[in-house]
Amino acid sequence: MTNEIRSSFISTDDVIEDLERRNEKLAKINAALMQRVERSMDYQANAYSMFQTAIGLETQVRARTEELKAALNRLERANSQLTSARDGAERANRFKTRFFTAVGHDLLQPLHAARLSLSALGEIHGDQHHTRLIGQVDHALSTIEELLRTILDLSKLDSGAIKPSLQPVEIPDLFRSVLVDIEPIARAKGLLVTMRSRDVAVTSDPLMLRRILQNLLANAVQYTERGRVLLSCRKRGAHFRIDVWDTGPGIAPSEQSKIFEEFHRGAAGQRSHAGGFGIGLAIISRMAEALGHRIELCSETGRGTRFSVFVPIAGDAVTHRASGARDRQSAASRAYGLAAMKVIVIDNDAGVRDAMRALLDRWGCDSRLIAGLADVEDLIGNEPGFRPDIILADFHLDNGEQGLDAVTRLRGEALISIPTVVITADHSAEVAEAVAKAGCEILRKPVKPAELRALITHLVG
Structure with a gap:
């Protein structure tokens, strides 16, 4: 009886151990299943999050595309307006050029007749009062002529109608030519005008280069009350630097960046009684740009100013040929x-x-x-x-x-x-x-x- 009871207890312990092993196994299985379920849930959550992000990005792309299309449309309309404005400006500029050319022609005709008549009248000997009146009329006509030519020159430079004709230009001839015009004016003011030239030739448009130097010398004489004006040149690499020096009031540093603008006369110009519209240096700048010549300004207030024009040097053979032509012309003119x-x-x-x-x-x-x-x-x-x-x-x-x-x-x-x-x-x-x-x-x-x-x-x- 006792042995049966003991056998029964042993059997029960085995059962309990077996149940515990099964329970432990089931717990492991359950944990594994729970991990799988959790991983599955995380994956679904990530997929859903990515889906939402993709939708958001697509919305942003669509919005940016619409903004870009709107900007392109605005740019296209602005370009169209700019094109219309440019065409209108070009038409206005062409009309302005034709207008100034026609008006200049009509005004220069009677001015030409007046100058010829005045010259004939001046050759008739008269008293001092008669001569003085002729001189005053001639000065007034010269002023009108210069103003008309200046306006026409500005109009042509703006429209690109002036095309430089580059050729050898003799420095001595050029210097003598411009000094002949300016020396009487300088002498009347008590100024000394001198030149230092070299027997060389440069490559430029002779008329345009002469006009540049004329304007620079005229400004130098106009704004210099005492002292001298010097026209000189010196070699600088492949160029000659043509200088116009004066002992005038100079140009303040604050004005030097504006001095080549139209209608800007500066402090010295406003103090001068010579008049003018402040467009001489603007023409110089435009002509130099058309010729490809660099202009340099060096000035010190109270001591004077130097304007320089850099012009390419011409070949020696061309220089000799030009000198020969000059000699023949001088002989003919005698x-x-x-x-x-x-x-x-x-x-x-x-x-x-x-x-x-x-x-x-x-x-x-x-x-x-x-x-x-x-x-x-x-x-x-x-x-x-x-x-x-x-x-x-x-x-x-x-x-x-x-x-x-x-x-x-x-x-x-x-x-x-x-x-x-x-x-x-x-x-x-x-x-x-x-x-x-x-x-x-x-x-x-x-x-x-x-x-x-x-x-x-x-x-x-």
């Missing part, structure tokens, strides 16, 4: 004398013809003055023996005619190429090319009588 010279003047303006007749009469010339092609035919028919030594012709005549057509007719009748000077107020490149192609010289109105007489003497001599 052959002075216009008495009994036969001259034909072709101009549609009656005032110009009358002024030219008076001037040529004072020079002792035998002249014929006509208005157009019909008068050329009358002259050929009525005076077949009149063979002109030189022709002075306007370019634009009435009814669309051109002076070169009349010149061609006269040359054909004479069977020789008669020397011809075309005198015109038209500054366009097309006119200059047409005149050069016809083998004629050109002068711009208003013409200085001394300049005209020198050119006639050179051509006929």
Whole structure:
């Protein structure tokens, strides 16, 4: 009995141990299952989070795309407006250029006649009062001429109508030429004007470079009350630096950055009684830019100013050829004398013809003055023996005619190429090319009588 009971207890212990092992195993299985479930839940949560993030990003991309499209549309409208504004500005600029050219031509015509008449009047001997009045009128006409040319130059530079013609320019000739114009003004102010040149040539447009130096010298003389003005040059690498020095009041550092702006005269200009509109240096800057020449300014208040223009050096062979041409021109210009010279003047303006007749009469010339092609035919028919030594012709005549057509007719009748000077107020490149192609010289109105007489003497001599 006792053994049976003990056997029964042993059997129960085994059962309990077995149950405990199973329970432990089930606990492990349950823990593993719980881990799997938790991992599955984390994955789903992450996937859902990523899904929400993708939706958010897509919304942001869509919003940024709409903003970009709106910005592009605004930019396109702004570009369209800018294009319209640019086209309008270009049309206005072309109109301004045509307007100034036409007005300048119409104003220079009577000014040309007035200068010729005044020159003829000045050669008539009179009293001191008479001479003084002529000088005052001549100064007023010169001022008007300079202002008109300045306005026209600004208009042409802005429109790009002025195209430089680069060629060798002799420094000594250039310096002498600009000093001849400025020395009388400097002498009247008690200023000493000197030059230091070298027998070299530079590459530039001779007319534009001369205009730059003229303006710089005129400013130097205008604003210098005592002392001197010096025109010099020195070699700087592949360039010559042309300097205009003065002992004037100088330019303050605060003004030096503005001095080349239009209508800016600065403190010295405002104190000066010479007048002016403050556009001379603006023209200098534009011309130098068109030529590719660098301008340098060095100034000290109370001590003076130096303006410098850097111009490329020309070749030696070109320099010798230019010197030879200069010598030949100088020899020809010494052959002075216009008495009994036969001259034909072709101009549609009656005032110009009358002024030219008076001037040529004072020079002792035998002249014929006509208005157009019909008068050329009358002259050929009525005076077949009149063979002109030189022709002075306007370019634009009435009814669309051109002076070169009349010149061609006269040359054909004479069977020789008669020397011809075309005198015109038209500054366009097309006119200059047409005149050069016809083998004629050109002068711009208003013409200085001394300049005209020198050119006639050179051509006929």
